[in-house]
Amino acid sequence: xxxxxxxxxxxxxxxxxxxxxxxxxxxxxxxxxxxxxxxxxxxxxxxxxxxxxxxxxxxxxxxxxxxxxxxxxxxxxxxxxxxxxxxxxxxxxxxxxxxxxxxxxxxxxxxxxxxxxxxxxxxxxxxxxxxxxxxxxxxxxxxxxxxxxxxxxxxxxxxxxxxxxxxxxxxxxxxxxxxxxxxxxxxxxxxxxxxxxxxxxxxxxxxxxxxxxxxxxxxxxxxxxxxxxxxxxxxxxxxxxxxxxxxxxxxxxxxxxxxxxxxxxxxxxxxxxxxxxxxxxxxxxxxxxxxxxxxxxxxxxxxxxxxxxxxxxx
Amino acid sequence: xxxxxxxxxxxxxxxxxxxxxxxxxxxxxxxxxxxxxxxxxxxxxxxxxxxxxxxxxxxxxxxxxxxxxxxxxxxxxxxxxxxxxxxxxxxxxxxxxxxxxxxxxxxxxxxxxxxxxxxxxxxxxxxxxxxxxxxxxxxxxxxxxxxxxxxxxxxxxxxxxxxxxxxxxxxxxxxxxxxxxxxxxxxxxxxxxxxxxxxxxxxxxxxxxxxxxxxxxxxxxxxxxxxxxxxxxxxxxxxxxxxxxxxx
Numbered sequence: 037x038x039x040x041x042x043x044x045x046x047x048x049x050x051x052x053x054x055x056x057x058x059x060x061x062x063x064x065x066x067x068x069x070x071x072x073x074x075x076x077x078x079x080x081x082x083x084x085x086x087x088x089x090x091x092x093x094x095x096x097x098x099x100x101x102x103x104x105x106x107x108x109x110x111x112x113x114x115x116x117x118x119x120x121x122x123x124x125x126x127x128x129x130x131x132x133x134x135x136x137x138x139x140x141x142x143x144x145x146x147x148x149x150x151x152x153x154x155x156x157x158x159x160x161x162x163x164x165x166x167x168x169x170x171x172x173x174x175x176x177x178x179x180x181x182x183x184x185x186x187x188x189x190x191x192x193x194x195x196x197x198x199x200x201x202x203x204x205x206x207x208x209x210x211x212x213x214x215x216x217x218x219x220x221x222x223x224x225x226x227x228x229x230x231x232x233x234x235x236x237x238x239x240x241x242x243x244x245x246x247x248x249x250x251x252x253x254x255x256x257x258x259x260x261x262x263x264x265x266x267x268x269x270x271x272x273x274x275x276x277x278x279x280x281x282x283x284x285x286x287x288x289x290x291x292x293x294x295x296x297x298x299x300x301x302x303x304x305x306x307x308x309x310x311x312x313x314x315x316x317x318x319x320x321x322x323x324x325x326x327x328x329x330x331x332x333x334x335x336x337x338x339x340x341x342x343x344x345x346x347x348x349x350x
Numbered sequence: 351x352x353x354x355x356x357x358x359x360x361x362x363x364x365x366x367x368x369x370x371x372x373x374x375x376x377x378x379x380x381x382x383x384x385x386x387x388x389x390x391x392x393x394x395x396x397x398x399x400x401x402x403x404x405x406x407x408x409x410x411x412x413x414x415x416x417x418x419x420x421x422x423x424x425x426x427x428x429x430x431x432x433x434x435x436x437x438x439x440x441x442x443x444x445x446x447x448x449x450x451x452x453x454x455x456x457x458x459x460x461x462x463x464x465x466x467x468x469x470x471x472x473x474x475x476x477x478x479x480x481x482x483x484x485x486x487x488x489x490x491x492x493x494x495x496x497x498x499x500x501x502x503x504x505x506x507x508x509x510x511x512x513x514x515x516x517x518x519x520x521x522x523x524x525x526x527x528x529x530x531x532x533x534x535x536x537x538x539x540x541x542x543x544x545x546x547x548x549x550x551x552x553x554x555x556x557x558x559x560x561x562x563x564x565x566x567x568x569x570x571x572x573x574x575x576x577x578x579x580x581x582x583x584x585x586x587x588x589x590x591x592x593x594x595x596x597x598x
Contacts, residue, residue, distance in 0.1 A: 047511055107516065108479060109488055132509040136491050139444065139476035143483035148445045148564030151474045165573065166472050167367040171376050174569040216519040217488040220504065224512040233510065269528065279494065279508045279529060286388075286468070286528060288510065294597050304366065311576065315597055317588065332579035333591050345585045350598055 037068035038159055043115055043128040043137070044074045044086050045106075051085040053234040054129030054187075056194035059091045061187045062127060063195070064156035069093040073118055073207070075111050077104035087201040096207040105219035106133055112140035113211045119145065119182060124159070130186035130289070131233070142184040150175060150185035164188070168285040169308035189233070190291035190312045225278050229255075232281060235264035238292040238313075240283055243270035244299025244321070244339060251276050253340070254298060257347045266290070268300045284309035299339045302327030319343065351498075353396040354458055355430065356451055356465035356477065357410040358386040359421040363470055373569045385421060388466020390428075392526040394533040395496060396464050397429045404498045405462070407431045411454055413438050413447055413554065426544035427536045433547070434458075438554040442561060444472075448480035449559040455485060460521060462503070467492050467525040478525035488518035492527040 040062040045052040055072065062070045072086040072095045079097035086095045098118065102110050115137065119126045126141060128134035130152045142149035155163035160177045162185070177183050232238065239261065241254040251271075258265045266283040267276065283290055285305040291312035298319045300306060307330055310316060318331035319339050328334040335342060361367060362382040369376055385393075399405040410425040412418055413436040422433045436450055455463065468475035482489035490496075490505035494513065497504045498520075507514045508527045518524075554561055582588045592598045 108491070109482070112483060132492060132507075135475045136479065136489075136509075139479035140483040140489065142476070143445065143448060143480035148443060149474075149476050149480075150565065151476060161568075167361070167376065168470065168473065169573055170367045171369050172571045172573050173567050174571075175565040175567055177565055214486075214488075216522075217490075218517045220515040220517055222509075222512060222514045273529065278512065279527075280510060280512050285470070285473070294592070305363070311573070315592070315595060316576070316579075317592070328581070329578055330576040332576075333588055334579065334581045335585070335588055336581065342585055346588065349585050349589045 038065040038124045039122055040065060040067045040070045040125045040127060041119055041123040042070065042072045043126070043134070044072050044082060045129055045131060045133045046074065046076065046082040049081040051082050052129070052131070053194050053231070054131050054189045055086060056089045057189040057192040058127050058129050058187045059089050059195040060192040061153060061156065062125070063091050065125060065159055071096055073098060073115065075103045075114060077101050083204045084201070087204050088198050090196045090198040092198065092202045094202050095204045097204060098207050098209050102213050106137070107217050107219060108137040108140045109217040110213050111137050112144055113213065114209045115141045116144040117209050117211050118207060123182065125183045125185070127185055127187055129189045131189065134186040138184055138186050145182055145184060147181050147184055148177065150177060150183065152188040153185050154188045154191040165308070168305050169311060170304060188289060190289045225280055229258060230262065230264040232264040232266055232283070233288055233290060236292050237261050237263035237294045238266050238290060239263045239296045239298065240266035240268065240300060241271055241276070241298050242268040242300030243274060245271060245276055248276045250340070253343045257296070257343055260347050260350060263294070264292075268303070268306050297327055297331070298343055300327055301325045302330070351405045351461040352407045352409065352458060353399060353405045353462045353464055354454065354460035355389070355393045355396050355408060355410045356447070356463065357389045357393060357412050357422070357425045358466070358469050359383050359412065359414050359418050360386045360469050360471040363387055369570045369572045373571060375570055383421065385424060386466050386469045388468060388470070388526055388528070390533040391528070391530050392464040392466050393425055393428055393430065394531045395526060396462075398531065399496075399498065409434065409458060409460070411436065411451065413442055413450055415439055419549065422549055423541075423544050424536065426547040426549075427540045428534065429540070431547065433549045435549055435551045436554050436557065437551060438561070442554070443564050444474045444476035444480055445564050446559060446561045447477045448484055449561075450554065450557060451477070451481050452484045453557045453559060462520060463523045465525055467527055478523045482523040485523070488522040489525070490516055490518050490522060491525045493524050494527050494529045496524060496530070
């Protein structure tokens with residue numbers, strides 16, 4: 037039977053929703069237990085949130101001042117040490133957090149890593165996307181080794197709330213930590229809009245917006261819908277919006293209920309980021325744009341006319 | 351200061367990959383191959399650091415089959431001083447790649463190892479981080495800006511929450527994100543010059559790294575297709591359609 041350890045992702049005392057998605061993935065392993073490890077300078081608030089996720093057996097906290105920021109070089113040796121307490125699987129979300137730290141954990145443990153689990157076929161057998169999601173490969177990891185993996189969060193819904201909170205225990209990890217890596221700062225886009233990765237509605241803009249200024253019609257529609265804002269790589273490269281809005285192979289992989297793509301032609305690298313969306317709406321002036329091949333509803337026309345019209349109509 | 355750049359050859363990003371009908375792999379015969387775009391960005395950054403006088407030498411390393419020489423010449427034409435070709439008949443997985451690069455570090459003693467954050471074929475996003483662990487040195491992944499100051503580098507990273515800046519002591523591993531730079535185009539005279547640049551050839555089997563398949567790929571499949579939907583004629587029809595699905 038599997039004993040799963042999930043590494044909590046959190047920022048400013050808030051547990052990231054991707055952690056509850058990892059719990060859903062872990063449940064598919066039919067595990068004996070699912071523990072969540074919170075590394076932090078002050079883990080109390082995050083641990084409490086994690087303890088309320090349905091399916092969590094217990095929450096472990098590794099509290100030390102070095103854990104104030106999620107630096108892979110600091111976290112990885114502690115995770116590797118914690119994993120040694122009889123765990124068969126160590127999972128983290130395939131966000132920039134998990135992608136950064138987990139391969140370092142895997143290498144410390146001397147094992148391969150399975151990136152971006154999208155389906156569990158067995159305790160050591162998984163499906164994952166390759167070639168920007170244009171092929172799905174089934175991989176088998178060795179049975180006798182600990183399994184380190186990241187979870188493609190768009191493939192799993194977040195686990196719900198537990199009827200009663202799981203116990204929280206402090207974990208003593210006597211691990212020497214390096215001083216060669218230091219946090220300097222985090223520049224966050226300040227926004228009151230929903231988080232792009234977990235929003236149920238997303239409005240994205242592409243190169244056809246033409247400028248940062250013009251992007252305001254995307255923000256305006258998003259605000260009317262209570263939606264998060266995303267963008268294609270072309271729009272980010274052109275400097276219309278910051279990089280953390282990029283959706284696609286190398287940006288964020290998302291699965292909102294409603295995705296509205298405005299002025300996005302639909303390169304395969306972008307499409308791979310939205311394949312799991314519930315309903316895709318595309319607005320584009322080019323009737324032959326590839327985005328229409330996967331859109332549930334397509335509308336051909338001038339976005340500068342159609343987007344304000346849509347905002348008015350809802 | 352020496353910079354080692356891991357420079358992988360992959361199926362070109364414009365190729366729409368096809369899965370073999372028997373599920374044994376993807377079709378790569380006759381398909382255009384190119385440098386991994388993220389590795390091109392890594393190499394460009396190394397060259398800029400050399401041009402600024404921060405680095406004195408840029409060495410590229412490719413793990414790949416014997417016919418990867420043309421790809422390596424491209425990297426030399428871009429401006430690398432010399433190359434190391436680790437000949438491996440089959441594709442290696444990230445842990446093996448990291449172990450090979452670890453061996454090359456012993457030989458080359460670079461101050462910075464640069465590589466793409468992920469290769470666009472297996473999309474693993476692991477090798478740099480694994481190498482940093484095996485080397486017991488810092489990692490700065492998803493870099494969009496690199497400033498080297500003496501024995502440390504200040505690296506801005508593209509993370510989900512925004513832009514994070516960290517400082518790492520050198521030597522260190524840095525992996526490049528898309529917006530670190532725009533790689534230069536190769537000019538004809540550079541292609542001629544590259545022909546005389548040295549390529550050292552090593553056999554993977556000689557390096558003494560455990561190189562078996564860590565993960566066994568048992569089946570390849572095409573992804574589930576989204577079916578093509580309907581075209582609506584105007585905003586009114588779109589709103590009605592979304593309402594009927596309970597989305598508005």
